Amino acid sequence: MKRVIDKIIGEEQGREHIIICGIHGNELAGVRAIKNVMNFIRENNIPIKGNITALNGNIEAIKKEVRFVDKDLNRLWTEDYISRKKSYENIHEIKELKELNSEIENICSGDYKNCVILDFHSFTADSGIFAIPADNERSVELAKVFQVQFVEKLTSNLKETLIQYFAFKGATAVVFEGGQHFAKETQKNIEAGAYLALTYLGAINKDYIPNYEYYKKMLQTKALDLPKHFKLSYIHRIKNGNIFKMNPGYVNFQRIKKGEVLAIENGKNICSQFDGTMLMPLYQKQGTNGFYIIQEN
């Protein structure tokens, strides 16, 4: 498996659009969706403004269909991990991190302001697709294109993510969480999200996407009947080595009450400290954050 899924050079120069999928190796709907999108653009000779490069995230984890091999590749984006030579050699993801980083650095060649990163994911819980913009205005504007709920201030609190790392350098960057890992519709949601974003960014003209209106309506119907704009209030970080078990039944964007028992960690109840809204409850074995609490902006 190659790092570069495809790179399509535009007829006109413009932005660098970087599409990433499978930064978590068990999120195969995104990997399939992005392959389809790139094939569609290439096979139909759709004129492009700027360049579009699609990249595989964690190649070894994609092959094994696991979230990660040694460490979560989307929690390693710090100068320390990227530039240190020795002490991390036994962590497989450091190799992926360095390769992916140099690929993105080469594409952007220092001009991050002219670079957009679309990072596609899926999740374990059963409802509520959403977007996570990096912490700058252009990214927040871009997140609105998906027309579903979006959560601000998440990446600035979760500093080790890819989008935050490159947003800090000046890129526009957004994560789109397209649905449950194995749900049939997730791949379609991600394809729709990619087309809407590339159109909004001016990389492709919507007239070349026959299903454009359908995709737009489809994602509109996926938005929950809630305010669209949320911001992060709390991340539950699981302490190293602790046994964490989320209580059953939580889904994205479920209302929760102050004092509600959300999970058990090393035998102790974890209660919500706020009235708020649940995001990304952890129901898979691998993961470092138990859940997130967000509130309406």
Ligand SMILES: [Zn+2]
């Ligand atoms: Zn993910």
